[in-house]
Amino acid sequence: MSFGAITLTEHTLTVPLVWPDLAGGDEADDRTIDIFARVVTRSGGEGLPYLVFLQGGPGSEDPRPGPDQAAWIDAALEDHRVVLLDQRGTGRSTPVGDGFLEGRSAEEVAEHLTHLRADSIVRDAEAVREHLGAKTWRVLGQSFGGFTLLHYLSYFADSVERAYFTGGLSAVGRHCDDVYRLCYDRMRELSLAYYRRFPEDRDRMRRVVELAERGEIVLPDGEVLSASRARNLGHLLGSDNGWARLHWLLELDPGSNAFRHDLANAMAYGGRNPLYYVFHESSYADGCVTDWSAQRVEPDDFREDVTLLTGEHVREEWCDTVPAFQPWAEVTRILAKHEWPKLYDAEALKASGAIGAAAVYVNDAYVPLEFSRETGALLPGVKQWITSEYEHSGLRTSGRRVVERLFALADGRALR
Numbered sequence: 001m002s003f004g005a006i007t008l009t010e011h012t013l014t015v016p017l018v019w020p021d022l023a024g025g026d027e028a029d030d031r032t033i034d035i036f037a038r039v040v041t042r043s044g045g046e047g048l049p050y051l052v053f054l055q056g057g058p059g060s061e062d063p064r065p066g067p068d069q070a071a072w073i074d075a076a077l078e079d080h081r082v083v084l085l086d087q088r089g090t091g092r093s094t095p096v097g098d099g100f101l102e103g104r105s106a107e108e109v110a111e112h113l114t115h116l117r118a119d120s121i122v123r124d125a126e127a128v129r130e131h132l133g134a135k136t137w138r139v140l141g142q143s144f145g146g147f148t149l150l151h152y153l154s155y156f157a158d159s160v161e162r163a164y165f166t167g168g169l170s171a172v173g174r175h176c177d178d179v180y181r182l183c184y185d186r187m188r189e190l191s192l193a194y195y196r197r198f199p200e201d202r203d204r205m206r207r208v209v210e211l212a213e214r215g216e217i218v219l220p221d222g223e224v225l226s227a228s229r230a231r232n233l234g235h236l237l238g239s240d241n242g243w244a245r246l247h248w249l250l251e252l253d254p255g256s257n258a259f260r261h262d263l264a265n266a267m268a269y270g271g272r273n274p275l276y277y278v279f280h281e282s283s284y285a286d287g288c289v290t291d292w293s294a295q296r297v298e299p300d301d302f303r304e305d306v307t308l309l310t311g312e313h314v315r316e317e318w319c320d321t322v323p324a325f326q327p328w329a330e331v332t333r334i335l336a337k338h339e340w341p342k343l344y345d346a347e348a349l350k351a352s353g354a355i356g357a358a359a360v361y362v363n364d365a366y367v368p369l370e371f372s373r374e375t376g377a378l379l380p381g382v383k384q385w386i387t388s389e390y391e392h393s394g395l396r397t398s399g400r401r402v403v404e405r406l407f408a409l410a411d412g413r414a415l416r
Contacts, residue, residue, distance in 0.1 A: 059275025061091025234309025
């Protein structure tokens with residue numbers, strides 16, 4: 001398939017649901033799933049090295065190429081063939097959606113989902129690399145994709161010629177409680193900075209929360225908005241232009257159709273990608289039980305001041321109040337009690353010899369700067385670009401700038 005100056009080739013591989021080295025037992029597991037990858041090649045670029053993109057999430061498929069593709073893909077295609085890998089459970093890689101619940105118990109579904117984490121995704125990527133005949137390749141990890149890249153470097157570093165992170169240097173060897181505490185600190189800073197810019201929006205936000213507490217805001221899908229869901233609008237402050245979207249939303253009459261529809265569209269967690277909610281906290285679980293971590297460590301001032309906004313802080317009550325999550329309630333609660341294995345090996349990261357670059361965002365609402373710096377110290381060959389110019393969405397919102405800066409840093413050259 002061709003789009004103008006680019007050619008797309010599609011690859012579907014059948015792989016084990018449970019990779020043998022992750023099985024943790026002697027009993028063979030013959031379940032399989034399909035993994036889909038699309039290789040994007042520019043005209044004349046057939047011999048360029050492969051760059052595989054690991055998407056953020058969890059639970060999101062890779063971007064689709066074409067005339068309106070992301071600018072970072074255009075930049076990457078100058079020196080690479082870009083591999084867009086749908087992570088297991090997403091896109092065309094044996095997707096997991098509402099239909100997957102039919103005919104299965106909550107325990108069966110939860111068990112299946114335990115095999116959709118970064119450790120399994122990395123082994124899928126290795127299968128794709130071998131299928132393409134590449135001895136090594138380059139890896140670009142955005143957010144959760146960066147977490148996945150850290151696992152890659154912990155166990156298969158010899159396969160990664162260059163490692164590029166954007167907002168994806170996760171905490172290594174720390175409990176997810178520690179991560180969420182720092183995320184609350186960042187959200188406090190972002191909330192207060194937003195209200196300094198738009199002081200009238202603080203009263204508007206308080207009004208929205210009051211209406212939600214009385215059950216007076218009903219979204220188009222029938223969800224009776226809860227106060228915690230209203231406050232989760234703070235996730236918008238984690239992206240470069242989200243503040244504007246929040247401001248234009250809050251200026252609307254909360255009783256209007258426009259407000260209800262725009263609010264529904266602004267929700268971080270929704271029905272299109274239920275996995276993002278269902279096992280979100282597992283992405284921060286480096287060998288621990290999450291047990292509704294973000295909810296448990298909520299600071300006192302967030303409990304007292306309803307205008308302080310939250311980011312990627314999920315809550316158990318949404319299992320019951322959000323129509324899209326109600327079918328997943330029992331599954332989500334099972335996973336909250338699951339003991340997740342470790343994802344990273346600090347000593348292996350130190351010994352990996354990894355070469356690359358990482359964009360570390362000072363004001364990152366989702367991946368705390370403090371732990372990113374700590375993890376970056378384990379990878380001295382991965383040069384850090386610490387910037388307040390962009391938020392967590394920098395790869396997407398910067399056009400070509402972030403990815404070009406990473407390529408240049410890794411190669412030790414000036415920007416073009």
